[in-house]
Amino acid sequence: MTLDDFRREIADPAIEFRPELRWWLAEGLHTDATLRREIDDAHRLGFGGMEFLAMDEGAIDHARYGWGAEEWVHDSQVVVEETTRRGMSVSFTSGTNWSNANLPTIDPDQRAAAQELDVVHETLAAGQSRSGALPRIDLDAPIAETTLPGHRGTVRDQHLAAVVAARVSGEGLLDAASLTDLTARVDGETLEWTAPADPEGGEWRLFTYWVHGTGQTASPSASVNYTVNYLDRDGVDAVIAYWDEVVLTPALREQIAQNPRTQMYMDSLELSTYGAGGMFWGFTVADEFRARRGYDIVPWLPFLTRQAPFMAVSTVYDHQPADEGDGVTVDKVRFDYVRTLTDLYIENMLRPFAAFLHEVGMTLRAEISYGLPFELTRPGPEVDGIETESLEFGAQIDAYRLMAGPAHLFGKQYSSETGATTRNHMLDHRFYDQIIATQLAAGITKTVLHGWASPAGAEGVTEWPGHEGMWPMFSERFDTRQPGSQFYPLWTAAIGRLQYALRRGRPRIDVGILRTDHFTDNLIGMALIGPDGERIPDEVAYGTMWMRDRQNHWWQDLGMQDAGITYEFFDGSLLLRDDVSFDGDEVQPSGPGYRALLVYQSTLDADVAAHLLAWARRGLRLVIVDGARELESLLAGRFRTHEVAASTTPGLDGRDDELAAIMTELRGMPGVRVAAPSGVVAALDDLGAGGRARFVDDDPHVLTHLREDAGLAVLYAYHFLYETTEPTTVRIALDGTGSAHRLDPWTGALRPHRGATTAGDRTVIELTLAPGEVAVVVLDRSAAPQDSAASAPVEVARAEVWRLAVESWDAGEPEVLTEDRGLGYETREVRPTTAVTRIDAGEVTLKPWSLLDAVGPDVSGVGEYRASLTVPELAAGARYVLDLGSTGGGLGSVRIGDGPERGFDTAHPVVDVTADLRAGGNDVVVRVSSSLNNRLRARGYYERVPDIGAQLTGEERMQHAIVREYGLLGPVRLLRED
Structure with missing residues (x-):
């Protein structure tokens, strides 16, 4: 690729480089008009694709509207048609809690359903005999609550798997040398056995292991859908058969054939077991373990049973060896068990499922291994795209580096589900921009925003600002309910340019x-309770703790x-x-x-x-x-x-x-x-x-990522300490010489970079980065070096007098939407609307809206600031930028005179206005948006919203919202760069 090719293509990045959306549908309740409107809105705002799934919409008729119902099949067809027509990607969503990873064609007693190894035990004194039937699992007994969503349906069958005896050596301790496999001595389901005599007495424990279905199911669905078996081939065969015979209708296949970016997205594996064993199992696990590991797993089962209240990292084993010398051996067995599970997940789920999808014209993108005792990176080669997420790993660079390894080794698209937090409508846009900037530094080049929800939803439960989809407590909304959405076309184009630049050529x-770790901590984003029990706000943790407190994991x-x-x-x-x-x-x-x-x-x-x-x-x-x-x-x-x-x-x-x-x-x-x-x-x-991009002097503020594409080197640099106040100047030495160009992501312009010098066979790039700022420099090694020194910008003018008008957002009158498809019933949904009131604040000093008497602490919306800048003369060849100082983290735009609206980086709101300025007076219009936090706080919204960050750690609290500082905060200066 030449620099001219790069310049031409990045000016208006193609749709496949734009950020995409996770789209929460109110089951199949939406009218066709709503579906088409939402897709059209997303496309108009610059998003590149939709990943759709059915979320529980409460007390509606799930048999009519749930996943698998005719309405859901019909809506799926509409979604695929409308996205395909616009050139957008479309992703079906598969995950344990999204129903379509579960099937209506199976029940927990079948081999295709998820299985667990459960246990019941007896205690015998040394020398004591027992005879008769072995105790069975009481499948009707109440089960312990789990943190994960979903519940257990009816499980009937259980199959005897093994019987093992062990001498008890203390509370939770077993004598590893005493482990005895008694399975071969079982007659039917009866066992006669005498615990070995011991002159010192003591106790023995007899463990009886039974295999039965987990019974896990999830809502919503048209019928009861049970989770499939991820370890035995029966599970994926059932999934393939259902999609092949039921879901993929001829009409849907026709649409898929027209969209080369149709995907299946496998979300995190939020699988649960409910029995005392806590072990994922399958009908072939024991045999596969023996064949792969060379020994029998059965005698070791007492050391494998576990409790894992939330994700694999929370695993606590029920028993430990009494002799510390046996600890290494037991750890090795535990490793072999989870290594075998990873093998089976790869071979019996991912590999055949991907092959089937390829046959029908789809690709497979997945959060591989998430949540289970599986190794996280080994499944990477089996999927077409590797996805991570910002929530579970707390948007930490080390976590992104973890999944980057297999993505880069095997040339897989590396994407991230981005924007899920324990907040909702609270945080400024800058917060999410910083997550994206961190991801790009690790080589993630596809942002899937979490997420988008239509404002329209079911009657009786849908209130302003709209249908939540992913509950009102577990995400952000990047849809039209946001005041900032009117600036999304500028923003999505900027992200598209960054993602275009970082998909060029090869990562270096x-x-x-x-x-290797089968229990990688993916609960970092939930570690939000301080040492004294205080709730740490997400923005504090992300902005000042962990990697931003010099603590990588x-x-x-x-x-x-x-x-x-x-x-x-x-x-x-x-x-x-x-x-x-x-x-x-x-x-x-x-x-x-x-x-x-x-x-x-x-x-x-x-x-x-x-x-x-x-x-x-x-x-x-x-x-x-x-x-x-x-x-x-x-x-x-x-x-x-x-x-x-x-x-x-x-x-x-x-x-x-x-x-x-x-x-x-x-x-x-x-x-x-x-x-x-x-x-x-x-x-x-x-x-x-x-x-290859070595800092001349160490710098603790900057993360970099490097790509090479033929004669071009693309360097990404990011000042990741965004809650600090000081810029940093870093000098980065790149292999090779050539001409250096700096990308403006907001316009696509490439300009010669001031601050590039040649040092032998290397080019040294000097960058001064403000906290949170990103920079992309393209080194064209086919061109002659053009050394230049960086110069400090000079203030030319400052806007002191501003007039402000605020578009204040609040609830309007809801619309009722109806649809009659001739099936004997009418579908009704409610679409809340937003009422916008104009507040003319007159001349103002630049400070937060909450401190302006004419606006106040209860207002959310968009502020329009007007001023005039006088420029006596314009220096030929100089570059002029308008530095806004701060916009309170809000998205917005700048217009000079009759020039176009130009977007800006929320962390470093500096806009190139060279082409727009005229000598003399220049009218300046700055528009800045807020989140909905202040308005929702004033309406009492958060008093009804549980704090999921506290809830996941056992605390029952409501969300606590504070007044946020919105608006143009300044100072606003016109700077000249010579």
Whole structure:
């Protein structure tokens, strides 16, 4: 690609580069007119696609409108038709709590339904005998509440799986040496057995394991839909059959064939078990475990039963070995169990499902492994797009780096569900812009906003500002109810330009970090209760804690980040695949091109170690790090330190000695360095792998991402400490020489970058970034270098006198929409409307609306500010920018005279107005939007909304909303850059 090609295509980025939307539908209740209107609105506002799903709309007729009903099938057809007609992408949504991952064609007693391993136990004194029937699971007993949504339906059948005895050695402790598999001694469902005599007495526990369906179901749906089995092939076969025979009608297939961006999106795997065992299971798990791991899982089952109240990271095992010496062995068995589950999820769900979707013209995008005891990165090659999310990981850069590894290794589209928080309508737009900016720094190049909901919904439950969809407590709304939506076309185009720039060519990542974890903490975004029980606001946590308090989670030393050395994570077994290569210099040169790999965890698979050894003999640069610390659970305050890297294999494979021999050889090789975490940068420099976009001097404020496309290098830089006040100046040395150009995402303009110098065979880019500001610089290596020095801007004029008028938003009269499709009933929905009242505040000093007597603390909407700027003369060749100071985090626009409306970055609202200025007087119009927080607060909205952030940690509280500072805050200055 040439620079001219880049300039032409980024000016008006194609629809596939625009941000997309998660769209919450009120089941199948919406009229066709509403569906078409919403899609048309989304398209008009610049969004590139819709991912749609049915949300529970309360007391409506689910049999008529729920997922799977005729109305839902009809609405799905309308959605696909309308998005396809506009060139938008469309995604069906599959997830445990979205019903269509569940099926009406199965019940919990069938093999296709999700299964769990449950347990009941008896206690016997040493020498005591028992005989007769084994105790069964009481499937009618009340179940413990789970934090995840959904509930258990009726489960009838249970199948005996195993019987194991163990000597009790204390509260929650078992003697590992005493584990005895008694399954072969069971006659039917009866067992005669005597606990071994013990002169010191003591107790034995007899564990009886039963397999039965989880019975998990979710609403809404036209009938009872049960969760499918993700581990046995029966589950995906049932899903495929249902979609093939029922959902994908000839008319729908015809539409899919016309839309090359039709997807199935698999949301997080919010699967639950309800029994005492707490173990996901399947009818083939035991046999597959034996075949893959080389030993029998049954004797170890007492050490595998667990409780996990919310996601896999919350796992607590019921029993531990009494002898600490057996702890390593038990940990290895536990690893082998979850490794086997990951294998089965890949082979029996993802792989066949993706193959089916490809046959019908769809691709598969997925939040792989989310929430379950699965490894997160190994399933990456099996899907077409890898998705993460901002909520569960708290929008932390280390979490985004975790999923970036497989995405970049295998050339997968890397996307993120963006904008879900425990707030609703509260936070300024800047908050969400900063999440997007963080994601881009990790290589995420597809933003799926969470989300969009039509204002229209069911009668009796829909109030202003509109139908919520994803409840009124768990997301933001990026739809037309937002005052800022009138500026979305400018905003979505800017995001589209950034995403276009960062999809060009190949990602260039300096270091690949091997990391394996089946219980990765994905509850970081819920860690919002302080040490004294205080509720930490989302905006405080995201803006000042965790990564913004210099606390990354999985690779905690910040030396590489501060030096501009980029890195990401992946399971080491991915290196064993035939489609991953090492060319003697880079790992996966057609992808991320890692210049070095890093090993730091105490466990490493022996086959992976042997692979590293073979590559090291060919020149692989490898850093082995001893003493690294990483997060296990933020909520629990639990960390682990890996004293010696790769000191044992993770599973019970008997290969520890083999691994030790390999690591001894590796540690002595010339291309390998052994270091403490703080010594990694020096080790990389010593190996000649010190970074392709290396900071000349360390900078703790900036994150970068680098792409290469033929002769172009695209550098993204982001000042991520957005709640600080000081700008930072960073100098970044890029490989190669050429001409440097700075992108304006809001206009698409590329201008020569002031602050690029040649240093030998490298180009040094100097950037001064305000807190929260992003910059994209394109280095054209096919052109001659054009060195230039950065110069400080000069203030030319300042607007002091402003007139303000505010469009104040509040509830209007609702509309009733009806539809009669000739099926013997009428569909009715209510669409709340917004009443806009104009407040003329007259001449004002720039300060928050809440402090202006004419506006006050209860107003939300859009403010229009008018002033005049006098410019005596315009310097030829100079660039003029209007610096707005602050807009309270609100989206908006600037117009000079008769020029066009121009958008601005909410963190750094500076607008290039060179083309619009005239010598003499210039009329200036600045429009700034707010969220709905202040108006909803005044209406008592939040007094009825539970605080989900507190609720998930056991606290029953309502949301607490404070008055937010809206408006143009200034100072507004016209600056000249020579």
